[in-house]
Amino acid sequence: MKRRNALLFFVFPFLGVFVFFSLATVLQHRDLKARTEALVRGQLAATAGILGKTVSRFLDEGMPPETVLDTILADEEIYFVALLDESKDVLAWNSRFEGYLPISVSQVRDDEAGIIESPAGKIFSEMAAVTTADGRRYHLYLGYALTGMEEMIAQSRRTSLLLSGLVLALGALFFRGLYRVQSRYLDKSREAEAERQEKERFREISAFTAGVAHEIKNPLNSLALVLELLGRKVPPETKGDVNLGKAQVRTIARIVDRFSRVIKVVQPDLEPLTLDILLRQAVESLSAESPAASSRIRIEAGPGLALNADRDLLVQALLNILKNAVEASETAPIRVSARRAGDRVEVVIRDEGPGVPAETAARIFEPFYSTKGKGMGIGLYLARKIIEAHGGTIEARSRDGEGAEFRVDLPGA
Amino acid sequence: MNRKRLSIPLLAALTAAAAAPQGGPFYNVDKEIRVEATVREIVLEPRYKGTAPFLVLRVEESGSARAFDVEIAPSWFFGQDVHGGEKVKIVGSLAEKPGATPIIIARELQLRGQTYQLRDKHGFPSWQGGPQHKRGARRFGRP
Numbered sequence: 001m002k003r004r005n006a007l008l009f010f011v012f013p014f015l016g017v018f019v020f021f022s023l024a025t026v027l028q029h030r031d032l033k034a035r036t037e038a039l040v041r042g043q044l045a046a047t048a049g050i051l052g053k054t055v056s057r058f059l060d061e062g063m064p065p066e067t068v069l070d071t072i073l074a075d076e077e078i079y080f081v082a083l084l085d086e087s088k089d090v091l092a093w094n095s096r097f098e099g100y101l102p103i104s105v106s107q108v109r110d111d112e113a114g115i116i117e118s119p120a121g122k123i124f125s126e127m128a129a130v131t132t133a134d135g136r137r138y139h140l141y142l143g144y145a146l147t148g149m150e151e152m153i154a155q156s157r158r159t160s161l162l163l164s165g166l167v168l169a170l171g172a173l174f175f176r177g178l179y180r181v182q183s184r185y186l187d188k189s190r191e192a193e194a195e196r197q198e199k200e201r202f203r204e205i206s207a208f209t210a211g212v213a214h215e216i217k218n219p220l221n222s223l224a225l226v227l228e229l230l231g232r233k234v235p236p237e238t239k240g241d242v243n244l245g246k247a248q249v250r251t252i253a254r255i256v257d258r259f260s261r262v263i264k265v266v267q268p269d270l271e272p273l274t275l276d277i278l279l280r281q282a283v284e285s286l287s288a289e290s291p292a293a294s295s296r297i298r299i300e301a302g303p304g305l306a307l308n309a310d311r312d313l314l315v316q317a318l319l320n321i322l323k324n325a326v327e328a329s330e331t332a333p334i335r336v337s338a339r340r341a342g343d344r345v346e347v348v349i350r351d352e353g354p355g356v357p358a359e360t361a362a363r364i365f366e367p368f369y370s371t372k373g374k375g376m377g378i379g380l381y382l383a384r385k386i387i388e389a390h391g392g393t394i395e396a397r398s399r400d401g402e403g404a405e406f407r408v409d410l411p412g413a
Numbered sequence: 414m415n416r417k418r419l420s421i422p423l424l425a426a427l428t429a430a431a432a433a434p435q436g437g438p439f440y441n442v443d444k445e446i447r448v449e450a451t452v453r454e455i456v457l458e459p460r461y462k463g464t465a466p467f468l469v470l471r472v473e474e475s476g477s478a479r480a481f482d483v484e485i486a487p488s489w490f491f492g493q494d495v496h497g498g499e500k501v502k503i504v505g506s507l508a509e510k511p512g513a514t515p516i517i518i519a520r521e522l523q524l525r526g527q528t529y530q531l532r533d534k535h536g537f538p539s540w541q542g543g544p545q546h547k548r549g550a551r552r553f554g555r556p
Contacts, residue, residue: 098461101439102535
């Protein structure tokens with residue numbers, strides 16, 4: 001998939017969802033904070049009002065201001081408290097922290113709440129007016145701890161972070177999965193398209209080859225007949241040339257036959273056979289064409305490896321693989337081993353040639369693909385076609401400079 | 414706020430200062446002054462009920478020779494040696510009472526070229542979970 005498409009359809013939507021969620025979370029968090037602060041302000045104002053009345057009563061009873069404040073500070077949520085006179089001079093104060101009374105008389109106003117940041121956390125401060133029964137006016141200054149609210153906000157922040165993390169992780173997993181599914185679908189589509197094109201190409205080649213073979217065969221038969229007749233009539237010194245002509249005609253006929261075989265649908269006629277016999281027949285066939293090459297073949301297959309196969313076809317397939325091996329490795333021995341693997345029979349043909357490069361290995365069984373100067377790229381293709389028609393598989397493995405290995409897997413009997 | 418930051422002052426508050434009425438001078442942000450002075454005497458005095466004695470420097474302002482009692486910090490918190498005759502610079506809140514030596518509740522102390530933060534700008538004591546606690550150093554001068 002193109003980078004641009006991946007960004008457009010997966011990364012950007014994911015980031016968009018995440019940013020939207022984060023924004024919503026931040027806004028919700030702020031709203032919660034604002035509402036909580038408002039609530040606490042209201043509570044503090046109410047507390048200050050109640051405490052103001054209590055202070056007023058105690059003062060009416062003649063209790064010293066210091067003692068009055070001691071009773072107020074018994075509330076754990078109150079960090080500091082001060083009683084101010086009408087002109088806002090501090091008459092008495094008390095605090096949980098030594099000397100800590102954060103008040104600026106020039107700034108503080110009645111019924112006005114403020115928030116003071118401190119290492120002990122946020123503190124809400126509130127100045128409330130107090131009037132005694134005899135008309136004396138005071139101000140009560142309170143510092144109220146917001147530990148509960150801060151805990152709640154911190155909890156909300158932790159929850160938001162956890163949710164954001166979850167959304168991020170799940171979103172990443174979801175979009176990654178989606179991206180992989182999409183990529184896999186596109187890969188499959190590409191493979192299917194490539195396969196379709198290959199089949200189309202092969203159909204065209206087959207049709208062309210069948211037409212050419214048909215057109216060539218009739219004149220070729222006539223030519224062979226003419227050369228036969230001519231061979232009887234010509235003087236002895238010319239017979240050699242005529243024989244050469246006949247041999248060339250036979251070569252052309254053989255090539256045409258091979259092309260015809262390639263394009264035919266392989267339909268094996270199965271019979272019970274043993275693999276060692278098939279291998280030896282293939283070697284015998286090879287020795288008819290190249291006795292020196294066949295002498296380099298070492299077969300390490302015990303008797304009794306039974307399978308159901310079409311004798312001629314499978315011998316042809318094995319012959320093609322052996323021919324490919326002896327051509328790749330001009331002097332070294334070719335080792336052929338066979339064994340039973342469960343209900344399958346496995347044949348391995350190893351040569352000690354230059355090996356098959358990876359890019360060649362991927363195409364080595366394609367029709368008309370050859371790296372040899374003389375080859376037509378039919379032998380291994382035909383071998384694969386025959387083996388697959390038997391319900392088997394063939395694969396080529398190679399390491400550079402260490403020869404090639406063809407592994408044939410066939411259903412056993 | 415993290416739990417650690419919160420628990421230190423709360424614990425301190427509940428154990429030490431819960432029943433510590435404070436009627437003396439407080440850190441009045443409206444009366445903050447800056448003084449350069451010479452140390453004349455070093456004393457430990459109980460300043461707040463229920464807490465450890467405080468280190469108090471009796472100083473003389475350079476130039477005016479005006480005397481001040483400078484409240485520094487609890488003795489366990491401020492671990493530096495201070496000697497008579499040493500020059501100090503103090504930022505703190507001034508509390509004056511007729512007929513008594515004026516008191517400065519120190520927020521910042523400069524001694525031998527080093528600055529010690531004793532309270533925050535509102536007067537919150539550093540030994541009650543201030544910036545020093547955040548950094549893990551519980552008292553100045555501790556090796």
